[in-house]
Amino acid sequence: MMGNISALAMSTFLETVRDRIFYLVGVFGFLMLSSTAILSPLTIGAQGKIMVDVGLAGMAIIGLLVVIFVGSGMVRKELDKGTILTILAKPVGRREYLVGKFLGLNLTLLTMLAIMGMIFLFMTFLAPGTFSLHFVKAFYLTFLELTLINAAVVFFSTSVSPILAAVFSLGVFLVGHMSESIRDFGQMQGDGFQQKMADVVYYMIPNLEVFNVRGAVVHGDPVTWQHLSMATVYGLGWTLLLLLLAGSIFSRKELRG
Amino acid sequence: MHLGYGTRVAWFPLNHRNNSTISRFQAFKSRGWVLSFQKVVTNEPGPAGPDFALSPVPTTGLKQTAEVCLGSSPPCLETVDALRVLDLSKSFRSGFLRKPIRGIDGVSFSVPRGRVFALLGHNGAGKTTTINCILDLVHPDRGQVNILGMPHGDCAVRSRVGYLPERPYFFEHLTGRELLNFYAKLLGVQDGDRNRRIGELSAKLGFESYLGRRLKKYSKGMLQRIGIAQALLGDPELLILDEPMSGLDPMGRREIRELLLEMKEQGKTIILSSHIVPDIEQMADTVAILREGRMVMIRDLADLGAGASFEITLDGNERMVAEDVEVLSETLVRSRHENRTVNRIQTRSTGLEDLYLSVHYRKEAVR
Incomplete structure (x- = not known):
């Protein structure tokens, strides 16, 4: 079982890497350089903060683009072109297939975040008084958040078209960052129905603000180990749930050659 | 021939193997049964040693099977056919109103080991749907499929089956070697055997010098060859090939035909689908003709x-x-x-x- 999953993950990783996905890392490098060269002179005394802010946001957005646009078409492309038929005609379970594809894309994501993280650390190292190892905590939580989004993309791509899967996943990302505000808004209304609806949204959609420590890191606020471990459990729990649901749908899916 | 779940076997004591026994077999034959007067290799205790085996033409269905087995003593054993398909039906829903469209309906047949069985029919006749149902890639609405004596949903049996889909498409950014390595890992081929097997198959199928190239640079015929190679990687007992000659030039067709005949000589069972009659005539032992999702005829060539x-x-x-x-x-x-x-x-x-x-x-x- 693990052999099948690792073989599938490695082939997915090689496919995405060779599909020039890493050109996006160049975009990140450009973003970092431009934030240093163009934006920093405009913000007297806060150059370092701008660079860190733009860098961390850039990493998250580029990671999100990769996960959504590569992930949403990943399973569907293999379904449409029939690649999946030769794989599932081998002794490979459908759930193994999904997990392998998920891990392959996550490996690509991890590699990209690692390269972008190194560029980021190097740039902040060059800027006086900016460098901090706490940035690694922000990288880690960004990776966890995107892992969860990756699982959401896999979940949606087993049942809807790539475009809808991308739209729904983007919706989860956006609402996930607003779910606390939605719940607070519902409570402020005092109306029973609105409050219940806000609560439903809060519990149905993962709260992605748990993973957002970018503001705290920029301002030098502490990110505790307790927060990191809770976020890890929360993120992996949602990821597992989404993958289980995806597996359940996919195991009943008709694969027409 | 092995005994087990699958083909029905009539059991006749040695001392009854006389003219009347033979005439009973002849009677079965005239009703559409294919009889083979082979010895059955079995460990099962029999009353009087070696027995006759018969391989029914499966379209006769269970009713006739029961009839044939009547009076045999002990009643009947069942041998392992390479493939046994019984009353397989599948419809698909399509359009806004999700109207059901018939894919296949009541398809039944069995394929004894070592035979080449061809599914013949024009486009849309149900050949690919039948194959997809056999491999559990599409879940049938009704019916049973046994592959090498095991239910088709059993993942383990797939390591003994090689499959080539129609118009195969592979990861285009991998090289031929990487792709075959990937499939070999899925089949559980040991590390040491992997390179040897890939080398042997690529040499036999004539794409050895292309192994290091990415698949997006392969021609259609070359992709078909690599598709056949991945089907043969695990040294399967049963080969299921959907339009194996598609996209090949005359030379390539001859090479593949010779390869498949070699596989047949090695005792492999081959199921192939095609709408090209001469290909089937040259390779198959038995042909089943499909029309509009129904199996209308099965004949020994x-x-x-x-x-x-x-x-x-x-x-x-x-x-x-x-x-x-x-x-x-x-x-x-x-x-x-x-x-x-x-x-x-x-x-x-x-x-x-x-x-x-x-x-x-x-x-x-x-x-």
């Missing part, structure tokens, strides 16, 4: 050519083929009802193409 068919020329120079007297009679009656004039009836030897065409022209299924 060895039996073809023994009889005669009739070419009927109607008014307007329309030609039809009737493969036996019964069909000829049916056609003549229909022509009379439709006020058509029969200009000429010519006898001709029956080939697969004639049989196929006659099935195509007939309105009612013949089983």
